[in-house]
Amino acid sequence: MARLDVTETFHHISFPGHIHTQDSLKCALHFQFQDSDTVIATYPKSGTTWMQEIVTLVKNRGDPQLSKTVPNWARAPWLEQHYSAKVLEATQGHRIITTHLPYNLLASALQGSKAKVIYVARNPKDVVVSYYHFHKMAKFLPEPNSFDEFLGSFLEGSVSYGSWFDHVKGWTSQTGVLANVLYISYEEMWLDLQGSMERISSFLQCPLVGEELTNSLRHCSFSSMRDNAMVNYTLIPKEIMDHSKGKFMRKGKIGDWRNTFTEEQIGLFDTVYSYQMQDCPLTFMWECPPESCGGGGGGQASGDQDRALSSNT
Ligand code: A3P
Numbered sequence: 276m277a278r279l280d281v282t283e284t285f286h287h288i289s290f291p292g293h294i295h296t297q298d299s300l301k302c303a304l305h306f307q308f309q310d311s312d313t314v315i316a317t318y319p320k321s322g323t324t325w326m327q328e329i330v331t332l333v334k335n336r337g338d339p340q341l342s343k344t345v346p347n348w349a350r351a352p353w354l355e356q357h358y359s360a361k362v363l364e365a366t367q368g369h370r371i372i373t374t375h376l377p378y379n380l381l382a383s384a385l386q387g388s389k390a391k392v393i394y395v396a397r398n399p400k401d402v403v404v405s406y407y408h409f410h411k412m413a414k415f416l417p418e419p420n421s422f423d424e425f426l427g428s429f430l431e432g433s434v435s436y437g438s439w440f441d442h443v444k445g446w447t448s449q450t451g452v453l454a455n456v457l458y459i460s461y462e463e464m465w466l467d468l469q470g471s472m473e474r475i476s477s478f479l480q481c482p483l484v485g486e487e488l489t490n491s492l493r494h495c496s497f498s499s500m501r502d503n504a505m506v507n508y509t510l511i512p513k514e515i516m517d518h519s520k521g522k523f524m525r526k527g528k529i530g531d532w533r534n535t536f537t538e539e540q541i542g543l544f545d546t547v548y549s550y551q552m553q554d555c556p557l558t559f560m561w562e563c564p565p566e567s568c569g570g571g572g573g574g575q576a577s578g579d580q581d582r583a584l585s586s587n588t
Contacts, residue, residue: 293415337490
């Protein structure tokens with residue numbers, strides 16, 4: 276299935292036709308979740324692969340055998356992608372299921388299920404920079420042209436997988452609606468991986484002790500994942516992901532958006548952000564200590580938008 280130039284539009288959202296079909300998208304909406312499923316939900320570039328690795332390691336008590344031998348898309352398939360039905364049918368025991376779909380599309384399939392849902396969000400300024408670079412290497416996504424142009428499309432929600440704002444608002448407003456949901460941010464994971472791992476493992480009712488925890492932490496570090504062909508996408512042929520145009524495991528930093536955004540782009544972004552998030556009932560605590568933002572350009576945290584995203588749940 277090549278279809279590199281095909282875009283599927285489904286419920287007004289664009290999806291790359293290389294990995295999605297109308298049928299695969301429709302099937303996702305009627306998926307039968309099991310109570311033993313773990314669902315990782317993210318907007319692209321928010322730490323999806325990282326969470327797939329963490330959940331795999333937690334479920335295997337720090338044993339990296341599976342994460343070093345089975346590609347992430349086979350052990351934690353994307354529900355909406357065309358190959359997932361086959362993979363999930365063949366999976367025995369506890370399933371790890373990934374999705375980039377917005378909550379409203381999965382609401383009826385998920386409600387009533389006791390599947391454990393982990394929603395990962397990331398500072399949208401870092402998301403858009405990461406997504407821009409990903410568009411340059413992923414041949415199944417449209418050419419992004421300039422960053423300015425891409426930023427405009429991101430802010431209006433016309434990029435693949437739709438609006439970041441709708442995605443985050445949709446998923447983070449489900450406290451009390453979904454039976455089991457954990458909200459966590461990329462920034463929390465970055466600033467305190469051990470604490471995040473403990474939180475995730477306890478949510479999954481699989482608390483790790485001693486070496487189980489230290490092994491898990493080691494194998495999901497940026498450097499370990501960068502060198503692991505099962506997660507760094509180097510197994511994907513060049514015609515589909517051109518690694519000469521960039522790396523999937525690119526920088527893995529927080530606050531690095533400062534090296535890309537101009538003052539004008541920051542102003543535009545902040546205006547759209549304030550407008551879009553004004554009706555969001557959650558309190559977001561975005562506090563990015565300047566010393567850990569690693570972003571050059573003075574590295575000084577500046578104002579409300581310069582904060583790590585985390586929910587208060
Ligand atoms: P950058 O492009 O900013 O480097 P996704 O898996 O949702 O597509 O997200 C990819 C982003 O997560 C990339 O961000 C990638 O480097 C980062 N990432 C993946 N694993 C990571 C890890 N172990 N630590 C920090 N960042 C990680």
